[in-house]
Amino acid sequence: MGTDGYGSGTGVWGRRPGGRQAVVAEIIRRLRSYTVDAGQVGHAFAAAHSLHTTDLQALIVVMDAEQAGTPITSGELGAQLNLTSSSVTALVDRLERGGHLRRDRDASDRRKVRLRYAAAGAALAREFFAPLGRRTDVVMAEFSDAELDTIRRFLAAMQASTRAHRDEVRAAAHDRPG
Known part of the structure; x- marks a missing residue:
């Protein structure tokens, strides 16, 4: 595992990385931030x-x-x-x-x-998330098809990696006595 706790070796918890390490560190930071922001939007929908x-x-x-x-x-x-x-x-x-x-x-x-x-639940979700969908469409339009395919592959690989880690953590918790 790298020095940032996520296996990238970027050292985002202490030193300032450069070059590729800086890009990887920023991607990791932005993924974490996106997760928090998306979670807050989801919580707002749930609360509403x-x-x-x-x-x-x-x-x-x-x-x-x-x-x-x-x-x-x-x-x-x-x-x-x-x-x-x-x-x-x-x-x-x-x-x-x-x-x-x-x-x-x-x-x-x-x-x-x-x-x-x-149908009723889908209508509520569409109404709530439609503005976010429009914003997402604007962002997606800024990228070429090839770039979107790269992003899709990256996110799919990150999701698979996170799910594998989730499953290992669950298994370890299940195997712990007590």
Whole structure:
């Protein structure tokens, strides 16, 4: 692991790096800052609609799965959010009552129930996040298709790296006695 605690060796906690190290350090700093800012926007949405932080995380997971064409089950949602079965049931019940989610039987296996974003919940999210979407579109327009592809590959690799670390941390916590 590097001197900044993130494996880059950039030394952002003490010395001032130069060249590539400076760029890497700035990218890491901006990713952290973006995460905090995006989290605050998410918290504002959650507060405006009387949602818990976990509710918002669940909605994002459900939305992403649905957009990828692979709607998620309650069990899969629980695994992604590291929640117990009873916690997921309470979460999904709460989101369904609030009009944010709906449960649909899987067309190929009627025993499975898939979670989908409900129309009312999607409308609330669209209304709240539309201004951010417009700002995002403006930023994206500043980059060429090739640059966007590089950014996409970078973010996908960062996400995979972070998820791998998350899974290792979860496993270590699970293996600890007591």
